Amino acid sequence: MRNRSASIGVMLLRYAAIACVLLFTVGPFLWLLSTALKSAGENIFAYPPVLIPAEPTLDNFFRVMDSQPIFSYLKNSVIVAVLSVTLNLLLASLAAYPLARMSFKGRTLIFAVLLSSMMIPFQLLMIPVYELAIGLGLQNTYLGLVLPHACTAFGIFFMRQAFMSIPAAIEEAAIMDGVSRIRIWWFVLLPLVKPSLATLAVFSFIAVWGDFLWPLIIIDQPSLFTLPLGVNRLASTFSLDWRLVAAGAVFSIIPILLFFTFTQRYFIEGAMKGAVKG
């Protein structure tokens, strides 16, 4: 009897603690949303603060749309993310195949170079990459935004790990039948590592989607702004009106929130694999 009431107590304590955590993690989002929905007539600095808008309105969203090409920001973000993720999956899984399953000269060297390239912070690279991109005419182009994300050493390691977990016999049967390596890679191996591809896709998507420093450097034409650049721009344009800044920020969160809702399980799997299995 005593035990049961104790466990109910623990349960309540757990929910109370969770409520506090959620207040910290979700609270700021709710406050942002509340601000975005408040009408021009409502004081957003009211004391005490009002969470539920007196007259909720989408006015702020329309005003942001009128003065900022937010759908163009969204379109650019989608194009850059889709291209980057596709290239990264393709190049990483191509390179990972021989590293996982073939022995060849220079393998150790390539491996060592790959490992060391993972240790170099982009902040060191960005000046030469900027100079290079300017030289190649990549300033203010989608390609300029995409290429630095087109292949990651992490992606190669991740896919190598996935290929190594496939039993050798599966591939050897195909080799005996005289199937070429590229066909084995595409028709035999890739279908078997689909979950890993999905996880890598989701993770690189988030990285590219949120990227700010590189676009900030290489893009100065608003017509090519991605969402982070666009939100930053509208924040400085509307710095005096937090309703509009909030509406712009909410707008930029919606797509990634939808993406997250549908791919949630890969996030969890990815974080676990990335950390625990490499």
Next chain:
Amino acid sequence: MMQASLGSSGRRSHPLTPYLFLIPACIVLGTFVIYPALKAIYLSFTNFNMIREAEFVGLANYINLWRDPFFWAALKNTLLYMIVVVPVLVIAPIFLASLVNKHIPGIAFIRAAIYLPVITSLVVSGLIWKWVYEEQGILNYVLLATGVTDNPVAFLTDPANALFSVMAVTIWSGMGYYMVIYLAGLQAIPRHLYEVAEVEGVSAWQQMLYITIPLLRPSIAVVTVMSSIAAMKVFEEVYVMTQGGPMDSTKTLVYYIYESAFTEFEMGYASAIGVVLFLLTLVFSLINLRFLREKS
């Protein structure tokens, strides 16, 4: 068995095959990582500024760095950032993970809600918190109403507070990610250990101390390394919230690199700061590498 070994070593396809698979990735990584890395080290010994040809200046940039009070301020801010942010991001998510490592109603939603800041881009996170931190904003209201302070706190405009206010955003954005890593670690701990502890009357706190934390050691090591590297590279939060101010109190190494390179166009000098950043992160990257090796 015989056939298998024949298959892998006997009937090798064309000897160039492995290289063909590797070429596309090598071109991209060579062009956008390896070559720029070597170039950056070279540039750090020049006076390159995008306009004139780079001239070799020896150690001049490094000597100037040594004498540059802004560099020392940025280094100090970055180290302070690590000292505060890393312990919080290593410890707090352990508790978070054990809090949500239970199959209670609504747990999937709760986990997702804690993860939400992770998927939000840092630019947006910075803006959200800038609004929360407003002088007449919601956080100040809470602090005043609960009597924690008598006057509104100048979170971002007082040099004494600004760096810590920015740190809170980094913590907010990272917690969920590390929580998930710990969740994976927790799920690998055999349940019966806790059941035995329960029977023996070991308190929840002691279970945490003597079962959970020791068995989570591998995850703790990973989180320590990852959060250290991340803390050293902080940029977006600073850019959006304070632009390095007030009075350079939030100027971090990466922010200083950005400023030197892309507002002052001192590319050579900025590269030298970049090399310092690289050396600082190298220690942690090498440890990280060992984890990766162990796993593969």
